[in-house]
Amino acid sequence: MKASEDEPNIRFFNFNGLKEVHYKEVQQTMINMVPELSERYRADLVQDSSTHLASKEKRSFGEIKNTKDFKSMCQSRKACAIALLPSITVIDYEAENHARRLEVLEKIEEQAAAALTPVHYSWINTTCHPEVFSYFDVDPNFVPTVVFINTAKNTHGSMIG
Amino acid sequence: MSPPIDAQNDKLLVGSIVENLAAELGDYIDICVVFSNDAARIKKEFKSKAPLWRLYPNGASSEKAKKEGSFEILVPSGLVLTEETDRFVLQSHLRQELFENYNDDVKSVTQKVLISSFQQFANEKFMIAYMHDAESEGGVPFDFRALSNDPYLKDDFAFFDVIDPDDFIIGQ
Numbered sequence: 001m002k003a004s005e006d007e008p009n010i011r012f013f014n015f016n017g018l019k020e021v022h023y024k025e026v027q028q029t030m031i032n033m034v035p036e037l038s039e040r041y042r043a044d045l046v047q048d049s050s051t052h053l054a055s056k057e058k059r060s061f062g063e064i065k066n067t068k069d070f071k072s073m074c075q076s077r078k079a080c081a082i083a084l085l086p087s088i089t090v091i092d093y094e095a096e097n098h099a100r101r102l103e104v105l106e107k108i109e110e111q112a113a114a115a116l117t118p119v120h121y122s123w124i125n126t127t128c129h130p131e132v133f134s135y136f137d138v139d140p141n142f143v144p145t146v147v148f149i150n151t152a153k154n155t156h157g158s159m160i161g
Numbered sequence: 162m163s164p165p166i167d168a169q170n171d172k173l174l175v176g177s178i179v180e181n182l183a184a185e186l187g188d189y190i191d192i193c194v195v196f197s198n199d200a201a202r203i204k205k206e207f208k209s210k211a212p213l214w215r216l217y218p219n220g221a222s223s224e225k226a227k228k229e230g231s232f233e234i235l236v237p238s239g240l241v242l243t244e245e246t247d248r249f250v251l252q253s254h255l256r257q258e259l260f261e262n263y264n265d266d267v268k269s270v271t272q273k274v275l276i277s278s279f280q281q282f283a284n285e286k287f288m289i290a291y292m293h294d295a296e297s298e299g300g301v302p303f304d305f306r307a308l309s310n311d312p313y314l315k316d317d318f319a320f321f322d323v324i325d326p327d328d329f330i331i332g333q
Contacts, residue, residue, distance in 0.1 A: 021304040021308075023304040024188055026305075030289070031313055033287060034287070154172065154194075154196075
């Protein structure tokens with residue numbers, strides 16, 4: 001063990017009888033040898049768990065505009081549902097349809113939050129992001145549709161009809 | 162060559178290999194699988210048919226260093242992902258490549274050097290030595306090698322590998 005002012009002589013610590021090295025076990029033992037390290041480790045654990053809880057609890061329905069949004073609104077969740085919506089707002093009836101679809105989705109998200117359903121809802125503007133069709137194997141003729149993603153299993157499926 | 166991966170089923174099979182590796186090493190190694198379509202940049206970059214297994218060097222910080230230090234893992238030919246035994250062979254092969262090419266911070270030293278290092282590091286670091294017989298199978302365990310890169314331990318600990326130490330030093 002490291003020499004210090006209190007203990008100027010080298011001290012030995014023996015992992016008695018340890019036949020196999022298990023990462024976590026040894027890591028914890030070593031961290032506990034250094035009080036400052038142990039303190040930092042525990043502080044990080046507390047921060048990690050509170051960040052995790054905060055991200056778990058915080059639900060919000062919205063548009064996915066970039067990769068960062070996709071990560072926070074979908075990839076960091078257990079499961080998510082993304083509505084692929086063409087957003088044409090220059091034609092009045094299309095704009096009304098779009099607004100109505102968003103209202104419906106928002107209601108579903110609220111219901112999911114109330115029921116503690118692990119599926120988080122969001123939407124992507126396919127007029128601006130046509131590349132999502134190939135990402136989710138969706139035929140562009142089938143929009144509007146909803147893609148369900150199981151992030152834990154890295155699988156997805158879309159609604160037809 | 163293995164059959165091309167283009168079906169959801171194949172994705173699941175590849176996913177199961179990666180999940181098994183992650184279950185074994187996930188506490189300290191980041192393992193990921195990337196599924197790309199024909200338009201993906203990564204696919205164009207390597208101009209190769211899927212599946213493509215690449216090993217990226219651990220500890221490299223920049224994208225350039227990661228890219229330059231990476232290489233393709235050549236897998237045994239004729240493996241069929243739907244066969245469990247073949248998946249096991251592939252998984253073992255990937256695991257072996259990872260173990261052989263992992264960059265650790267364990268210094269292989271003789272007992273004499275270890276003792277002199279006590280003086281050198283005594284006031285700076287805790288010294289952790291893995292001592293074993295020359296004949297022991299597998300050499301230094303992967304867990305020990307990975308510990309040498311642990312972000313919490315890096316500053317305060319030095320890791321050593323000592324082969325065939327004398328009894329007196331083991332007794333310490």
